[in-house]
Amino acid sequence: MALPLKKKSDAAAVTVPPWHPNLRIVETLPDTKVVRTAFFVNGAAMLLALVLVLLLGVQEWKLHEVNKQIDDWQRQIDRDTKQSDEAKALYADFQSEEAKVDEVADFVASRPKLSNIILRLGQITPKKIAFDSLDFRDNGFNIRATIKGAPDPATSDASAYLKQLRVDKVLGPMLHEVDLLTLVKNQMSGRMVMEIFCMYKKGGVKKP
Amino acid sequence: MTNEELMLFLKKNIISVSCVVVSILIGITLYYRSDALPDAEKILADKAQEGELLAANIEDSAQLKEQHVAIVASNAAIDDRMIRVNQLAENYQYMYRLESETGTKLTDPRQNAWTPPAKNAVKTNFTIVNFNLTAQGEYAQILDLLRRLEDGEHYCRVNTLNLRAVSVNRGGPVTMAITFDLLAIE
Numbered sequence: 150m151a152l153p154l155k156k157k158s159d160a161a162a163v164t165v166p167p168w169h170p171n172l173r174i175v176e177t178l179p180d181t182k183v184v185r186t187a188f189f190v191n192g193a194a195m196l197l198a199l200v201l202v203l204l205l206g207v208q209e210w211k212l213h214e215v216n217k218q219i220d221d222w223q224r225q226i227d228r229d230t231k232q233s234d235e236a237k238a239l240y241a242d243f244q245s246e247e248a249k250v251d252e253v254a255d256f257v258a259s260r261p262k263l264s265n266i267i268l269r270l271g272q273i274t275p276k277k278i279a280f281d282s283l284d285f286r287d288n289g290f291n292i293r294a295t296i297k298g299a300p301d302p303a304t305s306d307a308s309a310y311l312k313q314l315r316v317d318k319v320l321g322p323m324l325h326e327v328d329l330l331t332l333v334k335n336q337m338s339g340r341m342v343m344e345i346f347c348m349y350k351k352g353g354v355k356k357p
Numbered sequence: 358m359t360n361e362e363l364m365l366f367l368k369k370n371i372i373s374v375s376c377v378v379v380s381i382l383i384g385i386t387l388y389y390r391s392d393a394l395p396d397a398e399k400i401l402a403d404k405a406q407e408g409e410l411l412a413a414n415i416e417d418s419a420q421l422k423e424q425h426v427a428i429v430a431s432n433a434a435i436d437d438r439m440i441r442v443n444q445l446a447e448n449y450q451y452m453y454r455l456e457s458e459t460g461t462k463l464t465d466p467r468q469n470a471w472t473p474p475a476k477n478a479v480k481t482n483f484t485i486v487n488f489n490l491t492a493q494g495e496y497a498q499i500l501d502l503l504r505r506l507e508d509g510e511h512y513c514r515v516n517t518l519n520l521r522a523v524s525v526n527r528g529g530p531v532t533m534a535i536t537f538d539l540l541a542i543e
Contacts, residue, residue: 187370194376201383208387208394215397222404229411236418239425246428249482253435253512256485256540260514264503267520282521 261323261349266290269319278310281342289324289348296341300334303341307332314347325350439542440511442471442486448539451511452490459502461494473543486541487516491534493523499533512540 263285270292274280277297284291296303307329314320314327330344358366367374440448445468452466469487492502499520506513518535 187373190370191372191376194373194380198376198380198383201380201387205383205387205390208390212390212394212397215394215401219397219401219404222401222408225408226404226411229408229415233411233414236414236421239418239421243421243425243428246425246432249432249435250428252482253540256483256514256538257512260516262507263515263518264500264507267500267503279527280520282519284520285515285518287516 263290266320269317273313273317273320275306275310277306289326289346291330292343292345292347294343294345295335295338296343298340300339300341303343304332307341307343310343311345314345320347323350324348435512436542438511438540439483440486440539442484442541442543448486448488452488455502455505455509456492459494459498459505461492461498461502464491464493466490471541483540484543485538487536487538489534489536491532493530493532496531499531503533503535506535506537514538 266285267283270280270283274294278294279297281293281295282291284293296306298306311327311329315324324347326346326348328346328348330346332341332343334340335342440451448468449466452463455461456463467489469489471484471486474481474484492499494502503515503518507515515535515537518533520531520533523530523532
């Protein structure tokens with residue numbers, strides 16, 4: 150019969166009714182436990198301590214690595230700060246200089262070059278149309294011109310000229326509207342006189 | 358439990374007790390240092406961002422010195438092309454020089470009164486001076502005058518312009534009345 154692994158307590162000896170006289174002297178009996186409870190308790194405590202040591206170690210190692218990277222960045226920052234500050238100061242000065250150039254560019258671009266418009270008008274206007282006056286304003290320009298020849302074809306000449314102004318590759322893109330304001334016969338000369346208003350596009354005019 | 362019993366218990370369970378004590382100490386350390394890593398990572402992120410920003414500044418400024426020199430030179434050239442608001446004689450001299458160069462005849466060139474910008478106005482580097490001018494001459498001369506004004510030594514924009522023949526005869530002289538602005542330094 151196998152021996153019980155656990156050492157019987159005195160209480161157990163008392164509670165189990167003996168079927169024969171118990172002659173054992175419990176205190177002197179040998180300890181028959183192969184593995185002591187203390188072993189498990191100690192093992193669990195050591196395991197717990199080991200796990201916690203490992204956790205702490207991993208955490209501290211990570212912290213060390215992060216601190217090392219922080220030091221690396223700090224060294225780079227210390228090295229680059231002066232150069233960066235110089236670059237920033239230079240850029241601020243560059244911006245103020247650039248603002249001057251921009252101001253001049255905006256000023257020049259704020260109005261179309263009228264000499265270019267007049268030259269272009271001279272290039273595209275048919276010979277039978279002669280300018281009486283050109284009047285440039287903020288929002289556009291007014292053309293007053295006499296159409297040579299008989300009055301009959303003058304209306305078609307005028308509308309052809311309007312169309313030409315609208316589709317012209319230089320003037321067309323800068324004009325919003327081209328309107329014929331009047332087309333009347335000059336009683337003195339007998340020729341047709343037309344007045345055209347060319348309105349610039351809103352929001353700025355590109356230089357012709 | 359008496360002290361003796363306690364000492365006896367400790368001696369008997371020295372390993373487990375030591376381990377528990379160490380575990381408690383490590384647990385406390387872990388607890389108190391649990392914020393250290395997130396804090397360090399946050400610092401690292403900030404430092405990395407700052408470092409990258411500085412590096413980008415340096416990288417972006419590779420040609421800044423040359424560009425700065427170029428734009429300073431451009432502005433020096435721009436300044437040379439500015440008129441001075443109060444130098445009326447020189448400003449009128451410019452008009453009459455154009456007159457002699459183009460062969461036109463100027464009548465009534467006038468620099469209009471200049472008022473300094475309001476205190477609360479947007480600060481600008483330059484100011485604008487307005488002029489009126491009427492010129493008479495051949496069509497080519499007048500166009501030459503206009504071109505010289507627009508593309509000349511000073512920055513100019515023409516606000517209004519009226520061009521018409523002096524007489525009813527075609528091919529004769531023309532009259533041009535213009536108002537224009539020149540960019541100026543106070």
